[in-house]
Amino acid sequence: MRRLLLSNDDGVHAPGLRALYEALLPYGRLRVVAPDRDRSGASNSLTLDRPLALTDRSNGFYSVDGTPADCVYLGVNGVWEERPDLVISGINHGGNLGDDVLYSGTVAAAMEGRNLGMSAIAMSLVGRRYFETAGRVAASLVGAAESLSLPPRSLLNVNVPDRPWSEIRGFKVTRLGYRGPASKPLQVQDPRGQDRYWIAPVSRNADDGPDTDFAAIEAGFVSITPLQTDLTRHAALHDVQGWLDALT
Amino acid sequence: MRRLLLSNDDGVHAPGLRALYEALLPYGRLRVVAPDRDRSGASNSLTLDRPLALTDRSNGFYSVDGTPADCVYLGVNGVWEERPDLVISGINHGGNLGDDVLYSGTVAAAMEGRNLGMSAIAMSLVGRRYFETAGRVAASLVGAAESLSLPPRSLLNVNVPDRPWSEIRGFKVTRLGYRGPASKPLQVQDPRGQDRYWIAPVSRNADDGPDTDFAAIEAGFVSITPLQTDLTRHAALHDVQGWLDALT
Amino acid sequence: MRRLLLSNDDGVHAPGLRALYEALLPYGRLRVVAPDRDRSGASNSLTLDRPLALTDRSNGFYSVDGTPADCVYLGVNGVWEERPDLVISGINHGGNLGDDVLYSGTVAAAMEGRNLGMSAIAMSLVGRRYFETAGRVAASLVGAAESLSLPPRSLLNVNVPDRPWSEIRGFKVTRLGYRGPASKPLQVQDPRGQDRYWIAPVSRNADDGPDTDFAAIEAGFVSITPLQTDLTRHAALHDVQGWLDALT
Amino acid sequence: MRRLLLSNDDGVHAPGLRALYEALLPYGRLRVVAPDRDRSGASNSLTLDRPLALTDRSNGFYSVDGTPADCVYLGVNGVWEERPDLVISGINHGGNLGDDVLYSGTVAAAMEGRNLGMSAIAMSLVGRRYFETAGRVAASLVGAAESLSLPPRSLLNVNVPDRPWSEIRGFKVTRLGYRGPASKPLQVQDPRGQDRYWIAPVSRNADDGPDTDFAAIEAGFVSITPLQTDLTRHAALHDVQGWLDALT
Numbered sequence: 001m002r003r004l005l006l007s008n009d010d011g012v013h014a015p016g017l018r019a020l021y022e023a024l025l026p027y028g029r030l031r032v033v034a035p036d037r038d039r040s041g042a043s044n045s046l047t048l049d050r051p052l053a054l055t056d057r058s059n060g061f062y063s064v065d066g067t068p069a070d071c072v073y074l075g076v077n078g079v080w081e082e083r084p085d086l087v088i089s090g091i092n093h094g095g096n097l098g099d100d101v102l103y104s105g106t107v108a109a110a111m112e113g114r115n116l117g118m119s120a121i122a123m124s125l126v127g128r129r130y131f132e133t134a135g136r137v138a139a140s141l142v143g144a145a146e147s148l149s150l151p152p153r154s155l156l157n158v159n160v161p162d163r164p165w166s167e168i169r170g171f172k173v174t175r176l177g178y179r180g181p182a183s184k185p186l187q188v189q190d191p192r193g194q195d196r197y198w199i200a201p202v203s204r205n206a207d208d209g210p211d212t213d214f215a216a217i218e219a220g221f222v223s224i225t226p227l228q229t230d231l232t233r234h235a236a237l238h239d240v241q242g243w244l245d246a247l248t
Numbered sequence: 249m250r251r252l253l254l255s256n257d258d259g260v261h262a263p264g265l266r267a268l269y270e271a272l273l274p275y276g277r278l279r280v281v282a283p284d285r286d287r288s289g290a291s292n293s294l295t296l297d298r299p300l301a302l303t304d305r306s307n308g309f310y311s312v313d314g315t316p317a318d319c320v321y322l323g324v325n326g327v328w329e330e331r332p333d334l335v336i337s338g339i340n341h342g343g344n345l346g347d348d349v350l351y352s353g354t355v356a357a358a359m360e361g362r363n364l365g366m367s368a369i370a371m372s373l374v375g376r377r378y379f380e381t382a383g384r385v386a387a388s389l390v391g392a393a394e395s396l397s398l399p400p401r402s403l404l405n406v407n408v409p410d411r412p413w414s415e416i417r418g419f420k421v422t423r424l425g426y427r428g429p430a431s432k433p434l435q436v437q438d439p440r441g442q443d444r445y446w447i448a449p450v451s452r453n454a455d456d457g458p459d460t461d462f463a464a465i466e467a468g469f470v471s472i473t474p475l476q477t478d479l480t481r482h483a484a485l486h487d488v489q490g491w492l493d494a495l496t
Numbered sequence: 497m498r499r500l501l502l503s504n505d506d507g508v509h510a511p512g513l514r515a516l517y518e519a520l521l522p523y524g525r526l527r528v529v530a531p532d533r534d535r536s537g538a539s540n541s542l543t544l545d546r547p548l549a550l551t552d553r554s555n556g557f558y559s560v561d562g563t564p565a566d567c568v569y570l571g572v573n574g575v576w577e578e579r580p581d582l583v584i585s586g587i588n589h590g591g592n593l594g595d596d597v598l599y600s601g602t603v604a605a606a607m608e609g610r611n612l613g614m615s616a617i618a619m620s621l622v623g624r625r626y627f628e629t630a631g632r633v634a635a636s637l638v639g640a641a642e643s644l645s646l647p648p649r650s651l652l653n654v655n656v657p658d659r660p661w662s663e664i665r666g667f668k669v670t671r672l673g674y675r676g677p678a679s680k681p682l683q684v685q686d687p688r689g690q691d692r693y694w695i696a697p698v699s700r701n702a703d704d705g706p707d708t709d710f711a712a713i714e715a716g717f718v719s720i721t722p723l724q725t726d727l728t729r730h731a732a733l734h735d736v737q738g739w740l741d742a743l744t
Numbered sequence: 745m746r747r748l749l750l751s752n753d754d755g756v757h758a759p760g761l762r763a764l765y766e767a768l769l770p771y772g773r774l775r776v777v778a779p780d781r782d783r784s785g786a787s788n789s790l791t792l793d794r795p796l797a798l799t800d801r802s803n804g805f806y807s808v809d810g811t812p813a814d815c816v817y818l819g820v821n822g823v824w825e826e827r828p829d830l831v832i833s834g835i836n837h838g839g840n841l842g843d844d845v846l847y848s849g850t851v852a853a854a855m856e857g858r859n860l861g862m863s864a865i866a867m868s869l870v871g872r873r874y875f876e877t878a879g880r881v882a883a884s885l886v887g888a889a890e891s892l893s894l895p896p897r898s899l900l901n902v903n904v905p906d907r908p909w910s911e912i913r914g915f916k917v918t919r920l921g922y923r924g925p926a927s928k929p930l931q932v933q934d935p936r937g938q939d940r941y942w943i944a945p946v947s948r949n950a951d952d953g954p955d956t957d958f959a960a961i962e963a964g965f966v967s968i969t970p971l972q973t974d975l976t977r978h979a980a981l982h983d984v985q986g987w988l989d990a991l992t
Contacts, residue, residue, distance in 0.1 A: 013509055037533040038561075043291035044350045048688070049809070050794035051436055051444035065534075065793070069351075070447065077432045078445055099363060101479050102292045103317075115347060116429045144495040151487060173489045175480040181364045184325045186935045188299055191942045192544070196299035197326055198935045199318065226488045228481035231349050232423040236474035239399060241421045244472065247392040261757055285781040286809075296936070297561070298546035313545070313782075439682045439694045440792070446687045539787035540846045547932055547940035565847075566943065573928045574941055595859060597975050598788045599813075611843060612925045640991040647983060669985045671976040677860045680821045684795055692795035693822055695814065722984045724977035727845050728919040732970035735895060737917045740968065743888040 002028035002146060005075045005084035005113065008092065009105025011038045012063040016091035016131055020123060023135030024088065027142045033075035036063040042105035044069050054078060068109035076116045086145060087113025090123030091134045095159050097213045098177040098205065101227065107157055111229055114155040119145065126217050127162025134160040137222050157225040161217055172216040174223045180206030250276035250394060253323045253332035253361065256340065257353025259286045260311040264339035264379055268371060271383030272336065275390045281323035284311040290353035292317050302326060316357035324364045334393060335361025338371030339382045343407050345461045346425040346453065349475065355405055359477055362403040367393065374465050375410025382408040385470050405473040409465050417468040424473055425462040428454030498524035498642060501571045501580035501609065504588065505601025507534045508559040512587035512627050516619060519631030520584065523638045529571035532559040538601035540565050550574060564605035572612045582641060583609025586619030587630045591655050593709045594673040594701065597723065603653055607725055610651040615641065622713050623658025630656040633718050653721040657713055665716040672721055673710040676702025746772035746890060749819045749828035749857065752836065753849025755782045756807040760835035760875055764867060767879030768832065771886045775828070777819035780807040786849035788813050798822060812853035820860045830889060831857025834867030835878045839903050841957045842921040842949065845971065851901055855973055858899040863889065870961050871906025878904040881966050901969040905961050916960040918967045924950030
């Protein structure tokens with residue numbers, strides 16, 4: 001039976017993680033290693049300045065006083081004698097669409113699994129209600145990953161519309177859209193009179209064209225985006241070389 | 249005169265930031281917005297669950313009780329009436345090579361600048377000694393970015409060997425190498441007898457081929473890697489579609 | 497029916513809090529406001545540099561992304577239309593004896609209740625096993641506080657031996673002992689070669705005389721110590737005045 | 745020459761700490777061990793769940809990635825071969841009056857020194873302007889502590905009016921006043937629509953009678969309050985015993 005490592009960024013007590021666990025129970029031996037509290041927005045942070053505590057919460061659930069990436073690292077290297085076959089992260093409370101993936105701890109947990117040599121899936125529900133729908137999506141993908149052959153070291157970013165399973169219109173392979181830059185911060189005063197600045201939400205999407213994850217979700221489809229972790233902009237290597245030649 | 253926004257992840261008091269500031273003084277109007285303490289490894293984290301304090305430390309230096317990405321967001325949206333022309337992050341104390349860029353706060357600060365619509369440069373010294381060398385590299389790139397035309401919304405990851413300027417062999421355009429997965433964690437006991445786990449360093453590089461940043465640094469060259477922030481693995485869209493068709 | 501506010505420092509998911517809740521259910525209307533994660537050792541810290549999130553976890557349990565003192569402040573000022581009659585903190589996983597009370601978040605939660613004008617009880621189990629015993633102690637004290645008259649704004653620090661209820665030898669009113677100074681730190685190296693220092697545990701008690709809380713626990717009694725929050729050393733006012741007169 | 749250990753809670757870069765250092769230079773051999781960032785309000789927190797990094801910033805200044813109490817513990821046990829003779833904490837940016845002392849990191853640093861067996865002084869400026877005045881007060885107390893005999897393991901909480909030295913009316917030995925309970929929290933909404941709660945400042949003092957620290961400062965005097973760290977409410981031992989006898 002396959003070994004499935006589950007994690008998330010909403011913390012070990014999050015309902016989305018519980019829903020993922022229950023949906024995947026029939027599909028392998030499960031271990032859960034998740035942050036001891038909400039670490040949304042942790043991105044790929046790894047904790048290097050202190051050692052981590054790994055707490056056994058029984059029933060195969062472990063918590064770590066660290067980030068989602070810390071959890072996957074310890075889940076792969078510390079909890080089992082053997083490495084997991086697949087890492088599944090989520091179900092995130094809220095979507096991870098477009099440039100969200102750069103900031104998301106859910107996606108980071110999957111990326112860490114992929115960096116450590118496994119295929120990985122990041123699962124997000126674009127809302128907070130129909131976790132069961134997202135659980136069924138996760139089960140169908142994980143089941144298929146077993147019977148079909150997912151290319152090795154695949155990294156899939158999956159977003160699920162927040163609606164009943166019967167209202168899901170299908171699955172779409174998408175590219176990431178782009179939310180665009182956030183608005184100006186919201187300036188407030190604390191009760192002692194000091195200025196503070198809240199980072200503002202993005203007002204409207206800069207790119208949500210028909211082949212994007214935004215468009216798929218909007219139309220009621222599950223969005224599946226293959227991700228890479230190589231940030232080299234290969235197409236620009238030549239241009240930068242030209243620019244550098246002129247410089248020197 | 250151009251407006252240059254400087255940030256880093258080692259904190260507002262770091263010598264590398266001071267060296268960058270001094271090297272760039274002749275090249276524009278400078279503003280520094282940096283974390284109030286060491287935030288190395290913060291990756292792209294943005295602080296969304298609390299408002300941020302922006303402290304004016306005089307002489308154009310501001311500190312923020314947040315992450316490198318927070319600093320750039322506030323630097324772009326809060327400190328100036330006009331947007332900066334260029335974001336420069338660093339000089340990091342230590343290299344940001346290969347898959348380091350996924351975890352680095354220095355690179356994240358530059359990425360945030362790029363996401364907000366500007367060109368950006370991440371500067372790292374592969375060591376902790378010759379900040380002056382890295383300062384000269386920064387000055388030559390920023391000077392060139394003015395006279396030549398850096399493509400809009402460029403994002404450059406620059407690493408500098410830790411040696412005197414006279415021993416720098418030149419500049420190379422590179423792709424990112426790959427450190428490979430970290431080793432097993434170092435298990436220790438705290439003084440109260442509880443197990444703890446340190447994330448281990450990477451033992452040896454998995455990909456440091458001749459065109460990588462690793463190889464350039466090893467040979468004594470400044471390494472310049474153009475980065476992208478679109479994580480879509482476009483080449484895999486077709487494969488994943490095939491896999492999905494078989495699934496459904 | 498009385499309104500009982502419960503909190504702790506081990507976090508909203510801690511078994512000791514659950515045991516306290518169940519033991520006190522018959523004694524009043526309960527509200528639980530506790531940290532979202534383990535905040536042991538937080539002492540009296542209040543969070544003043546950011547606003548707090550209060551999350552309703554259903555069944556009268558709320559969590560706060562802050563310290564134990566934050567929780568009691570919000571529990572008194574935000575959760576109910578009326579103020580609670582009594583604040584009970586715990587059941588702490590481990591004892592709070594002697595000078596522990598200066599560092600303990602459990603005691604701090606009770607102190608905050610007392611500072612806000614209520615009587616308060618800090619409950620700790622000197623171990624991690626017989627929470628049920630400590631629950632029965634809490635129930636008997638809270639029940640008595642109703643029928644008898646606990647002096648207004650009392651603050652009691654209660655420690656319970658980690659043994660079955662049948663083996664508890666009785667209740668003792670005690671003064672705080674004194675653990676004495678901690679030993680030298682344990683010096684370790686992190687995996688990157690940097691020195692780090694763990695604060696060491698205390699080797700042996702400096703004052704555990706017969707009337708102390710240490711002695712009561714050692715002998716199998718529940719220890720009850722009345723605490724004050726006025727730190728003025730009234731007995732020294734005269735001496736310091738003499739010293740000051742000589743100075744000037 | 746005496747060994748003086750300096751710390752604070754505003755962080756190693758704070759102007760108040762610098763002013764204290766300069767004022768005390770003639771009075772002994774100085775070592776500074778202070779938090780790497782602002783840790784105001786840390787109270788007596790000690791860091792037990794991770795090892796601490798102690799960074800030598802040259803010139804006798806060290807920083808610690810921990811709390812004020814952590815700093816004093818490491819300053820006493822790690823930086824010198826011999827123990828310091830006196831611990832001085834501050835100069836805090838703002839007063840520590842009345843029940844502030846329960847929450848203050850400045851006072852906690854002094855308390856930690858006293859718990860480790862030394863006399864200790866907590867210095868606070870009731871404002872942010874005349875640090876030099878507070879420096880002169882510190883110098884006169886430390887100078888006197890040498891020539892006269894401060895009782896062993898004394899703990900003094902010193903507050904200085906924010907005015908020029910020439911306008912200081914003298915020194916007063918005081919007891920702590922009492923600010924009283926904080927007002928209701930300030931409820932705000934974050935930019936994503938979620939409720940948040942700021943802890944409110946105290947509206948007016950509940951006890952600022954003529955012999956209190958509040959009154960001394962108001963009248964332009966330096967306030968000196970001897971503190972204790974034994975929280976036992978000795979006067980209540982008898983009453984609680986009576987209450988307990990009725991209970992059982």
